[in-house]
Amino acid sequence: MSLGLRGLSVHYGSTVAVSEVDLTVADGEVVALLGPSGCGKSTLLRAVAGLEQPASGVVCWDDRDLADVPVHRRGFGLVFQDGQLFPHRDVAGNVAFGLRMARIDREARADRVTELLGLIGLAGYEARAVASLSGGEQQRVALARALAPQPRLLLLDEPLSALDRVLREQLAIDLAALLRTTSTTTLVVTHDHDEAFTLADRVAVMDEGRLLQIGPPDEVWRSPASPAVAAFLGCTTLLPAEISAGVARCTLGAVRLPGGGDQPAGDVLLGLRSTALAVDAAGELTGTVVQRVHRHDHVRLLVELPAAYRGGGLVGADGDGRVEAVAQVADAPSPGDRVRLALRAEGVAVVAGVSV
Numbered sequence: 001m002s003l004g005l006r007g008l009s010v011h012y013g014s015t016v017a018v019s020e021v022d023l024t025v026a027d028g029e030v031v032a033l034l035g036p037s038g039c040g041k042s043t044l045l046r047a048v049a050g051l052e053q054p055a056s057g058v059v060c061w062d063d064r065d066l067a068d069v070p071v072h073r074r075g076f077g078l079v080f081q082d083g084q085l086f087p088h089r090d091v092a093g094n095v096a097f098g099l100r101m102a103r104i105d106r107e108a109r110a111d112r113v114t115e116l117l118g119l120i121g122l123a124g125y126e127a128r129a130v131a132s133l134s135g136g137e138q139q140r141v142a143l144a145r146a147l148a149p150q151p152r153l154l155l156l157d158e159p160l161s162a163l164d165r166v167l168r169e170q171l172a173i174d175l176a177a178l179l180r181t182t183s184t185t186t187l188v189v190t191h192d193h194d195e196a197f198t199l200a201d202r203v204a205v206m207d208e209g210r211l212l213q214i215g216p217p218d219e220v221w222r223s224p225a226s227p228a229v230a231a232f233l234g235c236t237t238l239l240p241a242e243i244s245a246g247v248a249r250c251t252l253g254a255v256r257l258p259g260g261g262d263q264p265a266g267d268v269l270l271g272l273r274s275t276a277l278a279v280d281a282a283g284e285l286t287g288t289v290v291q292r293v294h295r296h297d298h299v300r301l302l303v304e305l306p307a308a309y310r311g312g313g314l315v316g317a318d319g320d321g322r323v324e325a326v327a328q329v330a331d332a333p334s335p336g337d338r339v340r341l342a343l344r345a346e347g348v349a350v351v352a353g354v355s356v
């Protein structure tokens with residue numbers, strides 16, 4: 001009961017949208033395809049669904065090549081960004097659609113609709129017109145409709161991206177639970193890190209049609225496989241560092257890495273996210289605040305470091321000697337204030353496979 005892609009490539013004329021991708025999604029596993037706009041995520045998903053023909057390579061289910069199996073015979077469920085509900089059917093009519101196609105009898109259909117509406121938190125919504133539902137409710141119904149016939153694989157293309165941020169975060173948590181409860185094997189496309197990391201057992205990072213890295217979320221987050229993956233996952237600064245006894249030391253300070261003991265000693269490339277440096281009275285780095293922006297639960301600062309840090313390309317992409325840092329809302333410094341900064345493990349990644 002697994003999906004396998006072997007050397008899958010998809011072309012549109014001279015555009016190589018997907019290039020030689022090997023990927024397996026195991027029974028009950030949720031894999032998120034993550035990558036920037038245009039990297040080929042949707043095309044890969046569409047090829048799995050049977051909506052695009054591979055230029056080369058194969059899409060297999062349990063090692064059987066699906067090349068001659070049309071879309072509606074693959075037994076896969078599909079949900080797109082805009083759930084595309086049938087506007088003239090009520091909620092029950094939408095959820096029951098696939099069951100009706102499968103000639104499930106009326107009573108069993110009604111039971112399954114009730115069960116699914118309960119699972120998606122819309123119990124009692126059977127007779128509601130879909131036009132009367134909020135965007136989030138409509139996406140829940142689209143998910144229920146796709147899950148109702150118990151697809152052997154669920155394909156989700158940016159299922160939450162039409163929703164506002166708060167709703168998206170909540171629905172991502174609910175969806176993750178729903179997929180686990182129903183043990184649904186799932187391939188989900190997203191460009192949103194948080195969504196990928198909330199939903200997936202494994203995250204697959206793509207760029208320019210290629211699969212750059214695949215692994216459990218914490219591994220991909222903490223050890224991106226290349227500078228390109230690190231940059232995509234929010235590392236704005238890359239610095240050479242030396243690891244010794246689980247502590248990484250670079251020009252901006254030292255930080256004990258999570259699972260520090262597992263990190264082999266030696267020279268590495270460290271990726272710093274915008275939250276890697278924090279205002280800390282015990283910090284060894286000093287600088288002057290030049291900008292302060294309030295975020296929902298913290299304050300983002302831009303801090304100018306002493307002249308010794310300028311140039312050389314060591315700090316920030318342009319070597320201007322300014323770094324991003326975070327502070328707590330309650331005691332956030334103001335522009336002009338001198339601050340001490342310390343590195344924090346949660347904002348730091350070790351770029352794997354790069355020796356410096």
Ligand SMILES: Nc1ncnc2c1ncn2[C@@H]1O[C@H](COP(=O)(O)OP(=O)(O)OP(=O)(O)O)[C@@H](O)[C@H]1O
Nearest residue numbers: 012015017035036037038039040041042043044191
């Ligand atoms: N029908 C098409 N005809 C021609 N080129 C296409 C077609 N669909 C996609 N492409 C091209 O293939 C490449 C991959 O597109 P795709 O939509 O798969 O990327 P994506 O990662 O899903 O992007 P987004 O997140 O913006 O949807 C892009 O260069 C895109 O312009």
